[in-house]
Amino acid sequence: AQTVTQSQPEMSVQEAETVTLSCTYDTSENNYYLFWYKQPPSRQMILVIRQEAYKQQNATENRFSVNFQKAAKSFSLKISDSQLGDTAMYFCAFMRDNAGNMLTFGGGTRLMVKP
Amino acid sequence: EPEVTQTPSHQVTQMGQEVILRCVPISNHLYFYWYRQILGQKVEFLVSFYNNEISEKSEIFDDQFSVERPDGSNFTLKIRSTKLEDSAMYFCASQGPGKDGYEQYFGPGTRLTVT
Numbered sequence: 001a002q003t004v005t006q007s008q009p010e011m012s013v014q015e016a017e018t019v020t021l022s023c024t025y026d027t028s029e030n031n032y033y034l035f036w037y038k039q040p041p042s043r044q045m046i047l048v049i050r051q052e053a054y055k056q057q058n059a060t061e062n063r064f065s066v067n068f069q070k071a072a073k074s075f076s077l078k079i080s081d082s083q084l085g086d087t088a089m090y091f092c093a094f095m096r097d098n099a100g101n102m103l104t105f106g107g108g109t110r111l112m113v114k115p
Numbered sequence: 116e117p118e119v120t121q122t123p124s125h126q127v128t129q130m131g132q133e134v135i136l137r138c139v140p141i142s143n144h145l146y147f148y149w150y151r152q153i154l155g156q157k158v159e160f161l162v163s164f165y166n167n168e169i170s171e172k173s174e175i176f177d178d179q180f181s182v183e184r185p186d187g188s189n190f191t192l193k194i195r196s197t198k199l200e201d202s203a204m205y206f207c208a209s210q211g212p213g214k215d216g217y218e219q220y221f222g223p224g225t226r227l228t229v230t
Contacts, residue, residue, distance in 0.1 A: 100145075100165050103150070
């Protein structure tokens with residue numbers, strides 16, 4: 001079974017600064033996918049970024065990037081130039097390779113962006 | 116852009132009553148999921164559905180739960196006799212074929228309150 005751990009229950013950052021959210025996971029699989037989801041107060045689950053484990057290059061999406069360390073089983077999210085709209089819960093999630101497999105979520109990190 | 120929809124957005128029911136939560140997945144998607152999130156906790160997998168049958172389920176998904184795809188467009192979650200601890204946000208997700216087949220698209224959720 002897979003487990004996903006987010007060790008930071010809450011974090012805060014000043015607007016326009018950079019923040020990094022941590023995630024570690026445990027699996028015996030070699031091929032898998034990792035995701036970061038954002039959940040604003042509306043509680044909608046919004047995909048922020050994804051990483052395929054077979055890709056060595058770290059994924060980036062505009063102000064969001066990841067630091068994927070496969071050997072260490074670490075998958076952190078960096079948010080650059082933080083904006084007030086980034087205030088939300090952030091969940092790290094793991095999925096075994098192939099469609100049809102469930103997502104396993106971490107416990108989440110509540111991020112507050114301060115003006 | 117296609118999206119997953121869920122109805123109702125909020126359902127209040129009395130303990131012991133049956134509820135049906137409805138989802139309309141993205142039309143060409145093949146894999147369907149239900150997740151739940153108890154307030155303040157992480158998102159938990161309930162069940163996955165493919166080719167008109169359950170492909171995987173968690174220990175949460177006991178005999179009180181069932182899923183159905185009655186007409187080729189709707190995907191429903193039924194709870195036969197609700198308990199107080201069933202109060203949660205229920206998310207439907209769908210996943211399609213093609214190069215993005217590993218990405219799960221979430222609906223906005225149904226908030227279930229059992230009194």
